[in-house]
Amino acid sequence: MSGTRAIQTRGLRKVYRSGFFRIPYVGLEGLDLDVEPGESFGFIGPNGAGKTTAIKILMGLQSATAGEASILGQDHRDPECRRKVGFLPERPYFYQYLTANEFLRFYGSLFDLRGDELTRRIGVLLERVGLARFADVKLGSYSKGMLQRAGVAQALINEPDLVVMDEPMSGLDPMGRALIRDLILEERERGRTVFFSSHILADVEVICDRIAIVVKGELRGCGTIDELVGDRVRHVDITLVGTLPEGCPGTVVRTDGDLVLLRVGPDEVDPTLDQLRAAGARIRSVDRVRMHLEDLMLEEAERAEKVDSKRMGVLA
């Protein structure tokens, strides 16, 4: 395995067993992933896709059933590989009896940090995440957004080369999301690798250099947003003045007097325009609406669902 990649996985598989009869179900199916140093990498997929499972395996919280993985060139099973890794779990829980200061001091000491250097880092981080004023307030009285910020601070206390975050923006208000987004961008600018999963795809599109889509435990695509989405058109909006002819394809989105907004599929544009012109309609505009990450994810989820249905059909 390469020693230079921030994260590399080959055939990473996780099978869970549940219930009295230990019935197996696949949480992750042969994940191959390469995350390069210095990039901001988004890991997206619907609920139960296997994102958290993959992250937990990488962070040493769960063992893989098969496959291998390396972090910063070291085997992921060796705890020492996480010396230069920062991790923020999904919906983090922290020791409520600690103040933010004590909390960061504790996490710093887990990296053998101490003394003036630790004090300096705590001061800088609390300032960065906007908690300096609350340094001596117990975490038990923090709001969800403040806890998330404290969580980010503990993930950065060791000045990591790789930051892994599981749903860092989940449940945050727009201001909280913006803060986390800015922190991720700052980390990327400092040359650190940021690997995170998220449901907030608008943010993923803004922040990430590359993304991977995982659905039902399988990797369905990996690359830059341009590579994955490219110039693919989701639909075309035609604005026209006049009446729609009989049997005209598409869906009417809005009408305002004679003005009609008609939405058609990318392949239906030319025949539709011909029909409209033949019917005497005046075309005001034709807007090709680019596919978004969300559409791609939904498309992949539907495809996976169809494959599943076929499998079930074969089994039946």
Next chain:
Amino acid sequence: MMRMYAIAANTFRETMRDRILFSLFFFAALLLLTSAAMEEITIGDSRHVVRSVALGAIRVSGSVIALFLGVGLVYKELEKKTIYTIASKPIPRWVFVLGKYFGLMAVIAVLTGLMLVLYMGMVTVQQGFPGFTVLPAMYLLIVELALLTAWAILFSTYSSPTVASLFSIAVFVIGHLADDIWIFGSQAESVAVQELSRVVYWVLPNFEVFNVFDTAVHGIPTEPDRILWASLYGLGYTAAVLAVACVVFERRDFK
């Protein structure tokens, strides 16, 4: 070592800030001080009865604290998911288990020390200074509680506090009846019962090995050999139970 110390120090702080601990300690102190009343209602050698009841109260209270806090120690980290941010750090899991254990043992040692101070004060006021013959007994009590806590932590690494409590109480009771179980087994007619009692006797701890309170209340010094062998037995057994706890915890998936 520093990382283990950090986890132990955090456990110590967490436990000392826990209100339940104060309730338990208050109950223990009350039990201890009430034993002073035994002098009024006892016929005969009331001085020794008071000492015996007071030391018994310390022993029971220490065991309750060890069991009560030990069974939830690791489980609480899993339930509250605080383990996610700890196990993802460059820390082997055995360091975490031992850190938690030593943190709790520090709490138990401090509380036992406080109860000893209370005991000495109470006896001095009531009967005059009792001397230091009680110190080896208190030391062996801490060794006993170290072993009991190790069992509680072992159960805590793979089961809920309720199940861990039941198992730990079973170990506690069997451990105090170990000699009786041996005698019962040797007198049984059934070979199966004989074998079972032998297995229970040898596999589970014998907590009576650590009990020298009977001599301590009479001011008789404990023999150094007894202290040495009980220490070796207790610490060796504790190390073995903790090793199993570390192996069990190493294999756990955090869901």
